[in-house]
Amino acid sequence: TPVSVTVSQTAMPTVLRVSWETEAETEGYVLFAGEGQVRRRSRSTSGKEHELLLVGLRPSSAVAYTVMVDDVPACDDGATASTGPLDVRFTTATAAVSTPDSPDAGLTVVPMMGNNASGAAILDESGVLVWASEIDGSQRSVFRASPSLDGEAVLYNESASGFLRPAVLYRVSLDGEKRESFEVEGGHTDFVERAPHEYTMIGWEIREIE
DSSP states (O other): OOOOOEEEEOSSTTOEEEEEEEEEEEEEEEEEEETTSOOEEOOOEEEEEEEEEEOSOOTTOEEEEEEEETTEEOSOTTOEEEOOOOOOOEEEEOOOEEOTTSTTTTOEEEEEEETTEEEEEEEOTTSOEEEEEEEETOOSOOOOEEEOTTSSEEEEEEOOSSTTSOEEEEEEETTSSOEEEEEETTEEEEEEEEETTEEEEEEOOOOOOO
């Protein structure tokens, strides 16, 4: 049964929000591809009211998508939308954490550093920047960036500038609309999310040696 689909941009210009409603309880997902990209499948949703994010799209590009309801196309197979420009000051990738077993397979999350800005980014399967979160004016290093365990955000850390200053852990939603930060007294360079919203960070301690 055809459904009425709404596609809108989020606070992150390269992430699109797709929503639709069904009269009965259904399972749904979206097949989508940006210009020059392989076709991918979004995460799944269930119920009568459906909303999904399309992540990993290139800036300022056309996006073809098909909404699937109970594995059957529920909208025009030629439907298209567009992403917006992504303006960042990043210049260097320092490390990568891939997510091969997730619905976002092919995307890579990396910590980034640039002129007066540090943060995290997502690269697509061809290494093109498709998502970014910056810490304005930061000269501190970001040592790790990773997808959150719940699949809804990107995590990254800003190192402490000295042993008397805290490190900062950031959690930024994929749609760019929610950004949380947590100061970690004694935090140093690396962290791990042990369970959803539960984090452990490497600390440091200064000792005098006689």
